[in-house]
């Protein structure tokens with residue numbers, strides 16, 4: 248089973264961010280005014296216009312998710328995996344993003360807003376009782392006596408327990 252098969256869709260992740268962020272109403276990302284109107288949808292994001300300062304913003308403007316090209320669900324999955332002390336290298340392989348991006352995201356996640364609430368939310372959507380992270384570990388190259396013996400590559404499984412609310 249693919250590790251991200253239990254993850255909510257990109258739309259659902261964006262809806263989660265929207266819900267967390269605008270709990271107390273949509274506020275202008277620049278001046279903080281509540282005098283805001285919806286201004287269409289771009290991509291999957293709702294756009295807003297501030298009637299006071301005339302600035303435009305969307306659900307992720309001013310958050311750690313601003314300007315990211317990596318889908319939100321990959322951020323969420325990364326945040327989820329990082330709870331279990333999985334190395335960034337393993338996380339990058341599992342999530343399917345380059346190490347450099349994973350490193351950057353990990354840094355952002357560690358001091359990011361909303362991350363705890365997002366994880367809280369994800370707990371409710373996890374349908375599996377147990378989740379396994381499989382990481383390929385390369386054996387030593389040119390090892391003597393491997394012919395017909397030990398495999399040069401082995402799979403290591405690190406069990407991760409996930410508590411489901413269902």
Ligand SMILES: [Zn+2]
Pocket residue numbers: 275276277278279280297298299300301302
């Ligand atoms: Zn404004």
